[in-house]
Amino acid sequence: MLAKRIIPCLDVRDGQVVKGVQFRNHEIVGDIVPLATRYAEEGADELVFYDITASADNRVVDKSWVSRVAEVINIPFAVAGGIQNVEQAREILAMGADKISVNSLALRRPELINELVDEFGQQCVVIGIDSFFNADTGRYEVYKFTGDESRTEKTTWETADWVNEVIARGAGEIVLNCMNQDGVRQGYDIAQLASIRQHCSVPLIASGGAGAEQHFIDVFQQANVDGALAASVFHKGIIPIPTLKATLRNENIAIRP
Amino acid sequence: MNLVIVNTRVANLASVDFAFRRLGVTPIISADSDVIKAASHVVLPGVGTASAAMRSLESLGLVSVLRELTQPVLGICLGMQMLTERSAEAGAGSAVATSETAGSVNCLGVIPGGIERMQAADGKPLPHMGWNRTEVSDHPLFEGLKQPWFYFVHSFAAPISEQTIASCEYTQEFSAAIAHNNFMGVQFHPERSGADGARVLKNFLEIKC
Numbered sequence: 001m002l003a004k005r006i007i008p009c010l011d012v013r014d015g016q017v018v019k020g021v022q023f024r025n026h027e028i029v030g031d032i033v034p035l036a037t038r039y040a041e042e043g044a045d046e047l048v049f050y051d052i053t054a055s056a057d058n059r060v061v062d063k064s065w066v067s068r069v070a071e072v073i074n075i076p077f078a079v080a081g082g083i084q085n086v087e088q089a090r091e092i093l094a095m096g097a098d099k100i101s102v103n104s105l106a107l108r109r110p111e112l113i114n115e116l117v118d119e120f121g122q123q124c125v126v127i128g129i130d131s132f133f134n135a136d137t138g139r140y141e142v143y144k145f146t147g148d149e150s151r152t153e154k155t156t157w158e159t160a161d162w163v164n165e166v167i168a169r170g171a172g173e174i175v176l177n178c179m180n181q182d183g184v185r186q187g188y189d190i191a192q193l194a195s196i197r198q199h200c201s202v203p204l205i206a207s208g209g210a211g212a213e214q215h216f217i218d219v220f221q222q223a224n225v226d227g228a229l230a231a232s233v234f235h236k237g238i239i240p241i242p243t244l245k246a247t248l249r250n251e252n253i254a255i256r257p
Numbered sequence: 258m259n260l261v262i263v264n265t266r267v268a269n270l271a272s273v274d275f276a277f278r279r280l281g282v283t284p285i286i287s288a289d290s291d292v293i294k295a296a297s298h299v300v301l302p303g304v305g306t307a308s309a310a311m312r313s314l315e316s317l318g319l320v321s322v323l324r325e326l327t328q329p330v331l332g333i334c335l336g337m338q339m340l341t342e343r344s345a346e347a348g349a350g351s352a353v354a355t356s357e358t359a360g361s362v363n364c365l366g367v368i369p370g371g372i373e374r375m376q377a378a379d380g381k382p383l384p385h386m387g388w389n390r391t392e393v394s395d396h397p398l399f400e401g402l403k404q405p406w407f408y409f410v411h412s413f414a415a416p417i418s419e420q421t422i423a424s425c426e427y428t429q430e431f432s433a434a435i436a437h438n439n440f441m442g443v444q445f446h447p448e449r450s451g452a453d454g455a456r457v458l459k460n461f462l463e464i465k466c
Binding site for chain 2: 203
């Protein structure tokens with residue numbers, strides 16, 4: 001019985017955890033290691049760290065915190081942000097990260113996905129996708145460099161096509177962040193996630209919009225995603241992880257105790 | 258206690274190293290055959306593809322060294338798969354290779370049986386990624402554990418066989434752990450499997466051959 005995963009996401013900027021609303025106005029939430037430790041102890045199934053400045057700034061950032069996290073926690077974690085090539089990925093994996101996650105830089109150069117898969121195996125390579133629902137056209141559009149509002153840029157990809165492309169290139173998992181929902185806590189984009197789920201042959205993680213326990217129930221029952229990622233509801237203590245997991249178990253959703 | 262983690266050059270060693278340190282044991286990370294032979298316990302970690310890992314062991318001159326070990330040896334994930342006779346995971350870019358076109362790669366052959374690609378079923382995604390409840394035997398590796406939850410990440414697996422000491426189900430039943438003589442292998446990642454995983458590592462250190 002494979003468990004559905006509850007995944008706190010920690011946006012990292014300059015070595016601290018931050019949180020913004022719809023990708024803007026970042027406020028400092030706290031230090032990385034104590035937060036990571038707390039989540040692991042509370043029953044988080046996995047952690048994702050997004051270095052949100054890295055891609056947009058196009059700079060090499062200090063990743064020594066990866067090793068400090070790996071030292072103390074006993075659950076898997078992924079690191080995202082600014083990974084441009086095999087060597088940078090190797091460094092992060094060597095520091096103890098279990099997976100690397102690539103977003104904007106795979107859009108700029110899709111071959112990066114193949115290179116990472118060939119070198120480290122499919123299981124290490126997560127692709128993050130920022131998807132925006134354009135109400136005017138009725139289409140889901142892929143955006144890049146969303147870590148910095150001034151550089152955020154719409155790509156020519158429609159979300160479903162980009163999902164197919166990254167799977168064909170060997171991606172091991174997809175985190176689909178629905179930008180319209182991000183940070184506003186009104187629920188996951190069930191319609192979009194359910195639609196993507198139908199032709200996503202690798203694990204699919206929902207991101208953006210969690211605000212209440214019911215949103216997690218909905219996304220697992222209605223979109224059949226493999227994991228649900230959230231940030232502010234966990235950082236602010238709105239939803240304690242042990243309570244959430246008990247609620248999901250009562251709904252007969254497979255959850256690790 | 259003289260624990261050596263084999264430095265296969267392709268594996269993520271840090272998380273295994275840290276997991277043993279949390280148990281109060283400081284492992285030696287080495288690819289030196291004399292250091293490995295002198296160990297009380299040997300861990301063979303692994304990430305990546307079987308063919309790349311075997312090439313690495315061959316270039317390090319460790320194939321016969323590992324085969325001849327008589328102390329407790331624990332293979333983790335790909336490390337477990339490398340203890341078997343052969344793996345179907347022959348090519349790079351395993352995601353796009355099909356089992357029909359790929360050949361197989363010879364492994365260390367210290368645990369009977371081979372490794373096969375998991376077959377998609379019930380519309381479930383692959384790789385098998387996440388926490389899964391596992392049925393364990395009374396093998397000393399699982400002392401004190403009952404239906405533990407372990408973290409898995411893999412697309413290839415060992416079928417159920419006489420060597421199976423723990424089993425798990427995802428699209429099919431497969432071996433979550435196998436053992437033969439002093440060689441043990443776990444498909445899951447004990448170093449990333451919370452308290453249950455830490456118990457497996459602790460149990461391993463208490464095994465004497």
